[in-house]
Amino acid sequence: MSLGPELMAVTLASRLQAVPIANPERIGFLLLPGFSMLDFASATEVLRDTNALLGREAYQWFAIAPSENVVQASNGLNLRADRTLHDAPRLDRLFVCAEVEVELGDSIKLHKWLRALERDNCRIGAIGAGTYVLAKAEMLKGRSCTAHWQLAPWLLEQFPDLKLSRHLFESDRGLLTCCGGTAVVDMFVRIIATTHGRDLIDQLTMDLQVDRLRSQDDEQQSAPLPELGSRPRKLQSAIRHMEATLETPLSPEWIAAQVGVTTRHLQRLFRLHTGASPGKFYMDLRLRRARLLLQQTRMPVLEVAVAVGFSSHSHFSKRYRERYGLTPVQQRAA
Incomplete structure (x- = not known):
């Protein structure tokens, strides 16, 4: 007998009740002007669906703006952020989200804020052109990273010693970077997999209609x-x-x-x-x-x-x- 989606989720949640309930992992997304809505939505939908499948709030997420609460995405839509740099909550992870035009990416104030977070044991990451911001903040030295293939020549021109790969995402000593797009789903499902069991990952990929979960070793496709x-x-x-x-x-x-x-x-x-x-x-x-x-x-x-x-x-x-x-x-x- 096959189970319907709702019953499968209930059954899965009941199997995971034996797992000790810890405090929710708090994940911040620093949204720089022109950020990709696809990147942000992909990450947060994976977290939302994980919470639903677990039947508890395992993850909390916060949209953080540099200064003003409203940030415009690359598609022209305005998103009202939960917090700004001035009142951001204590975070376990933070991802810098940016597109090709990295406005505010050279901000010394922003760089200091990011380095302070890392000293406070917050795991820092980047999506898309967020890698540029971390490079400018001198947080990538000696660590492998990635960014969208279209950005690679520009990044290497700016930072000749950058250890830039063609992978969909990279993990090096706590640093997670991702090229963006649908690869964000792959990276975040992998993040979930490090904490939760195979049962949840299988259900998560079914819910998200992920045909094949790609790994860190998969390379980006690039025209042509x-x-x-x-x-x-x-x-x-x-x-x-x-x-x-x-x-x-x-x-x-x-x-x-x-x-x-x-x-x-x-x-x-x-x-x-x-x-x-x-x-x-x-x-x-x-x-x-x-x-x-x-x-x-x-x-x-x-x-x-x-x-x-x-x-x-x-x-x-x-x-x-x-x-x-x-x-x-x-x-x-x-």
């Missing part, structure tokens, strides 16, 4: 790889090498050697599956990344050029205009 998921592995490997070296472009001969094919075979693979030569495809990757940095960061145009492998501003401008019909300066103004 999703388009090429069914293409030859040698081609995907070549593209990964290209994406990882936009700042210092490699020769087709070197890439071919790395993936174990001849240069001529590499040329055939690219023309057959992408319609472009390796060189043209590589250039398009670099220009797409440049466009993203121009649209979504405040990096000076010259720094953007360097970040995508151009040593000459005029060459960068010429190539960009050929591709997008605008110069980089015009793109930034637009």
